[in-house]
Amino acid sequence: TTAISMKLGLAPFHFWFPEVLQGSPLTTGLLLATAMKFPPITLLLLTSPSLNYTLLTILAITSAALGGWAGLNQTQTRKILAFSSISHLGWMTIIAIYHPKLALITFYLYCMMTTAIFLTLNTTKTLKLSSMMTAWTKIPSLSATLMLTLLSLAGLPPLTGFLPKWLIIQELTKQEMTSTATIIALLSLLGLFFYLRLAYCATITLPPNSINYMKQWQTTKSVTILITTFTTLTILLLPLSPM
Numbered sequence: 001t002t003a004i005s006m007k008l009g010l011a012p013f014h015f016w017f018p019e020v021l022q023g024s025p026l027t028t029g030l031l032l033a034t035a036m037k038f039p040p041i042t043l044l045l046l047t048s049p050s051l052n053y054t055l056l057t058i059l060a061i062t063s064a065a066l067g068g069w070a071g072l073n074q075t076q077t078r079k080i081l082a083f084s085s086i087s088h089l090g091w092m093t094i095i096a097i098y099h100p101k102l103a104l105i106t107f108y109l110y111c112m113m114t115t116a117i118f119l120t121l122n123t124t125k126t127l128k129l130s131s132m133m134t135a136w137t138k139i140p141s142l143s144a145t146l147m148l149t150l151l152s153l154a155g156l157p158p159l160t161g162f163l164p165k166w167l168i169i170q171e172l173t174k175q176e177m178t179s180t181a182t183i184i185a186l187l188s189l190l191g192l193f194f195y196l197r198l199a200y201c202a203t204i205t206l207p208p209n210s211i212n213y214m215k216q217w218q219t220t221k222s223v224t225i226l227i228t229t230f231t232t233l234t235i236l237l238l239p240l241s242p243m
Contacts, residue, residue, distance in 0.1 A: 026118055026121055030118035070086075071194045087190075098172070116234045160234050165185075
């Protein structure tokens with residue numbers, strides 16, 4: 001259990017992950033946050049029947065709490081996404097024992113949303129919150145979709161990110177773990193705060209009207225089909241959810 005937790009970056013074995021992600025380019029960070037998580041997630045799902053249920057639940061709640069709490073004071077977008085990843089891994093871990101397929105769906109949706117955000121940040125060359133404030137003058141349409149993608153990652157309805165959290169809370173309630181479901185749902189509010197802060201910086205703030213910033217107005221940057229596809233899926237998949 002400890003080895004898998006360390007490989008995944010679950011709290012309290014998470015210390016390596018934010019620093020590595022912060023020191024990597026955005027494209028490498030995307031692979032670290034998505035593709036590199038697939039082997040340990042697979043191992044977790046395959047070995048979940050033989051793992052300690054209580055320990056996994058404690059690790060999951062700790063990860064959800066620390067991922068939300070530590071991300072509040074960050075100004076680097078890569079570190080914020082690293083703590084976001086830790087928080088989401090807490091949700092996947094807590095349901096892996098009871099419903100492995102749901103944990104896998106949650107992982108796929110997380111990868112999709114994270115990919116959309118990393119590709120958008122890479123297009124706008126945004127590494128800090130301060131540089132994100134100028135993104136609206138460069139590509140307004142991409143900044144608007146970035147806001148919706150961030151709110152989807154936060155788990156707000158009617159966006160795609162609401163689906164896994166809704167199903168996980170529903171499954172935990174069926175397993176008579178109502179108190180655990182309540183705790184992890186309340187802890188997600190911590191993450192909601194810094195997602196809203198990112199969305200605020202991406203869309204609502206504008207830079208000072210100086211000559212330097214006016215040069216950046218409506219710069220021609222191509223939005224690839226990959227960003228369009230992932231962003232659309234991130235926003236519009238909720239109606240396909242099972243009732």
